[in-house]
Amino acid sequence: MKTNIISVIVVAMTLLFTTASLAQKDFQGKAYYQSKTTMDMNFGDRQVSEERKKEIADRMKSFLEKSYTLAFNKSESMYKEDEKLETPGQGGGRGARFAAIMGAANGAEYKNIKDSLFLQENELLGKNFLVNDKLAALDWKMSGETKQIGQYTAFKATAMKEASAAGFAPRGPRGPRGGNNDQASKDNDKPESPKMIEVTAWYTMQIPVNQGPGKFWGLPGLILEVHEGNTSILCTKIEINSENTETIKRPSKGKKVSQDEYNTIAKEKMAEMSERFRGGRNRGGGGRN
Template identity: 80%
Template sequence: MKTNIISVVVVAIVLFFTTKITAQKDFQGKAYYQSKTTMDMNFGGRQMSEERKKEIAERMKSMLEKTYTLSFNKSESMYKEDEKLEAPGQGGGRGGRFSAMMGAANGPQYKNIKDSIFLQENELLGKNFLVNDKLTPLEWKMTGETKQIGQYTAFKATAMRAPSAISLAGPRGPRRANNDQASTDDKDKPEEPKMIEVTAWYTMQIPVNQGPGKYWGLPGLILEVHEGNTSILCTKIEINSDQIETIKKPSKGKKVTQAEYDKITKEKMEEMSERFRGGRRGGGRRN
């Protein structure tokens, strides 16, 4: 009984702030996020010294740790990666080759909740693409759990999502089951994709259905996301600041759907992987 009373009080307070913010005529804001992805440094059981692992991790840092800014209003948002200068030597060597094999530079990401529009400018091996598609909703489940994130009361929601075709393929094509007893036909079949759980924390104190990246559709701004080995955390929020920029739709590049762009990226990754392996096989010690 006591828990129910506390929940009612929390919701009442949140609704009070929500109504106050929504009443503002030109409601807009900015949210700043940090994204961090952890990486398995065992590389399939390959023996490697701790010093070597640290060296690779440092080279990969610019790919695995990023900062973003989400500009939003009542119906639109623009999610951009913050520009930063790389330190000398960072991104070179194997880390740089790995980055090249990934083959893509993701540009600004636009979401229009009202009209269900998703736009993103991407560069792939020197070619510009404009992903133009409909927003794909996630089936969120409310858990009833709450926690405090800064000054905001956050509510927990979860959803299941299928991995993208690119992440399934990886740089070496579709993953296959490791089973010595399996038949040759079974080995040639790719594994069934496993659904990935997404955990999000949102606040109704900022009443927009927006969030970082492709995460959206909750009754408040998403402040925190955990999916697989990636976490996205909101570090700062500005509401109705004089410095809020106008949200403009991305427009550069060849128009493709998300599925078409994923297919092109997958093909290029496999092509570069074959070239890379061919170069290693063709190399050798020179006299």
């Protein structure tokens, strides 16, 4: 108990001096994050060798493992994926085409805490969209639990949110070749009700901004770590008031739509692409002996 009280006092004093120091400057900074998503390799009744699973994982690595940069000041932030060259053999073929529909073509995410504004420029099948919406607030629950992340004391918070609609997942078991698999197709096409999942975040009050990676925000300090379902986002480096800072500009290009409107458009385009692929596969298979 005594140790906990001392820890709280030390953190409070650090926060006091840090806040006073930051208040004297035009405060801005950068945080660097690594994102990693694990993919379910359960293919139902299909027998897939470990070698084949590894091959699939290697090809999907560029989609499942990414690096991001968060530029922030006292009220704004811009979160964008770092550009990198594709490794030969990775991210190509059908997976890349579906990745473009399912979120990989999304642009930088702009958040303005003061104006409760979220903006994002997205490109979908050659068309530009500007997602313009209110910041979605999560009902964070503080646990009081702490841990050290680098030089920062981090506090734990949890919240429930709707699971992300987009993502890669193997389809259900396929019927026998040439057999009737209509029921399985119908089951796969049924709309699912929203699933709620728990999000765990770790934030530090030593950097007193309400910002974080992606759409995560609203805690009394910079969010350093997030765990959401099978995705983890970890902060690897922070720069405060350095020469490497950048000006944050609001995105403005593209047809203005809400987040729900954009999600609906993306789902419709994904369904169209899926039908085209199935049709092409059936036509291609018809000519085989």
